[in-house]
Amino acid sequence: MKVHVKKGDTVIVLSGKEGLRGETGKVKAVMPKEGLVVVEGLNLIKRAVRPNPRNPQGGFIETEAPIHASKVMPICPSCEKPTRIRKKVLPDGTKVRACAKCDGVLDTK
Template sequence: MKNKVHVKTGDTVVVLSGKDRGKKGKVLQVSPKEGKVIVEKINLVSKHVKPRKPGDQSGIVKAEGAMYACKVQIVCPHCGKPTRVSHKIFEDGTKERICKKCGEAL
């Protein structure tokens, strides 16, 4: 069974729950198998990095952590509101994502 995620890489999303609730960001990576997404500048975690080669920098690095896709909602580029995604199938068989609020293509 193939797992589906309602967001794609490059979409602008708003966080619905958690410590970063209400913040907007761009989706950097999607993992449909786990049902998780990585959003730019959201869910920052501290990562302790060891120097791998001599001369490498070590220390504590801030990095984006993965979060469940159900905790984010896509923001429509036309109306600017967080919305659900509907799909429209055309006569030629192509499929397009549509904003539920304004009806424009995402």
């Protein structure tokens, strides 16, 4: 599945749990085969962990769970609004992702 967001994009959550809807955050990881994204600080889950070398005391840890990519929308850095993605070819021939509303470039690289 082709995912419209990349790692480092700022996104807004369109639907899902009551406390999650409308929240914004940065994409930490993208899993294109599953169509999932992990957003920093959102969709937190608590897990019970046994003592191990990484966590010698054990106990409960809080981590971010993935969200389906169709439930998030990127926020344009220039107009600061949620937007759909358009493909744009720059004069030097490089293809970039552009904002559908203001035609601003989303790719910083």
